[in-house]
Every structure is written in structure tokens, then in C-alpha cells.
Amino acid sequence: MLVIASRPAQALTFDDAEIAGGLDMRRLMFAAAVIATCAGQARASDVAEAIIDPIAEAMALDGLCDALKPSEAGLVAYLAKNGFIEENAGPEFKKGTPLRDFLDMRAAEYELQFRGLSEEGRCAKGRYFFGPAGTKVPGLLIGN
Secondary structure, three states: OEEEEEEOOEEEEEOHHHHHHOOOHHHHHHHHHHHHHOOOOOOOOOOOHHHHHHHHHHHHHHHHOOOEEEOHHHHHHHHHHOOOOHHHOOHHHOOOOHHHHHHHHHHHHHHHHHOOOOHHHHHHHHHHHHOOOOOOOOOOEEEO
């Protein structure tokens, strides 16, 4: 059993079946887009949680809603708006780094939170927050 704690008062547990079943190709592609487009030399402690958290939430909704897919252009625009530049895409988002671990941990937390919703509800949430006219990060997710 794996235990992930994001904050001292919260802990999530995952059994082996959830870990094995949690990775799909779309989610890996979304993570690859983050790696390919994020800025370079920032450390997890230097990057505001407010910048990374919406990406994690969108990753979770992408993995749970077949009608949505990530928009690389939307991700690049969001990161550029927050001071990340594509040319410095770098080692901090590689698997095992603190920033990537934080991103993956938050996505797993959101995924567990959203599993209680119907697929229609998850898709509606994704469109509302991250669709072309999204209220959190417009254009991060688009329709399939």
C-alpha cells in the first residue's frame, strides 16, 4: 500500500490495482506536454502551488473524461502567462523531481476526488473550468 500525504492533515492511500489502473496514454501524453513546455530551472519551492495546481486538476479530469483532451497550445499559453518559457523546458519536470512529484500527487488527489462524479459530471466540470471559456484556465482542455 502506498500512502501519499499532500498536507499533514490529509493522506491518500492507493492499493496496487488503483496504481496499475491509473495510468493511461492520454494522461501520459498530457504529462509529456507539461515536461516539453514548462520552464526550466525552477524548483518546487519556487513555483507557486497556484500555478501547478490547475494543471494537476486538468490532468485528473482529462484522465476521467473521454470527451476531453489536453490542449498543448492552451498549456503553453498558460505557462507563458505565468513566466515559464518553452526554450528552458528542463529537468525539473522529469519523473522523480520534486516539481513533477508534486504535480503527479495533486493529480492523483483530484482524480480520487472526482471519481464520485458521473462521467458527464466530470466532463462538465472540465469544460466549465478548463474549456475554451473556462473559469480557471481557459483552453487547457478541449473537446475530442
